[in-house]
Amino acid sequence: MKPFTFDQIPVMMNKIHDKLEHLEKLITRISATGEDKDELLNIEEASKLLNLSVPTIYSKVSRKEIPVNKQGKRLYFYRHELMKWIKSGRVKTHLEIRNDIEKRSRI
Template sequence: MKPFTFDQIPTMMKKLHDRLDHLERLIIKISFKEENKNELLNIDEASKLLNLSVPTIYSKVSKREIPVNKQGKRLYFYRHELMKWIKAGRVKTHLEIRNDIEKKVIKP
């Protein structure tokens, strides 16, 4: 980094402040994601998140189709586990399937 003159101090302070502001926003964003990752939902909250009725969720729980935590008679769901469960049901496109096949065939 080059030395700067006295006249450049305000500009340098502004840049420094902007960078610190950016870092602070990133830290808050990351910590918010971590908090949400461990967020515990009850069945009504899980129902709203998944846009499924409560009886449908009870059915999926009894068939062991959905990740759940049970304490006594109460059911609890971790938000990140439900999101992972939703993503696991993603159907690949024809292009993705073709690319997967090409990777396997080309792989030495």
């Protein structure tokens, strides 16, 4: 960075101010998404999120197929755990399988 003159101080201060505002917005946005990680859902909310009926969710809970937290007679679900559960069921494409095989054969 080149040194600046006394006359350039106001311009530089404005640039610094703009960058700080931008950083504040980014930090606020990141903090807000971090709060969603601990978002607790009841069974009806989980049903809507997963697009499954409530009886189907009860069935999956009883077979221990879905991550759940139980407090008394109530069931609670963490949004991030449900999203992770959904992602764990991802089926690889033929290309991905072929690439995995090629990588293993090189080892």
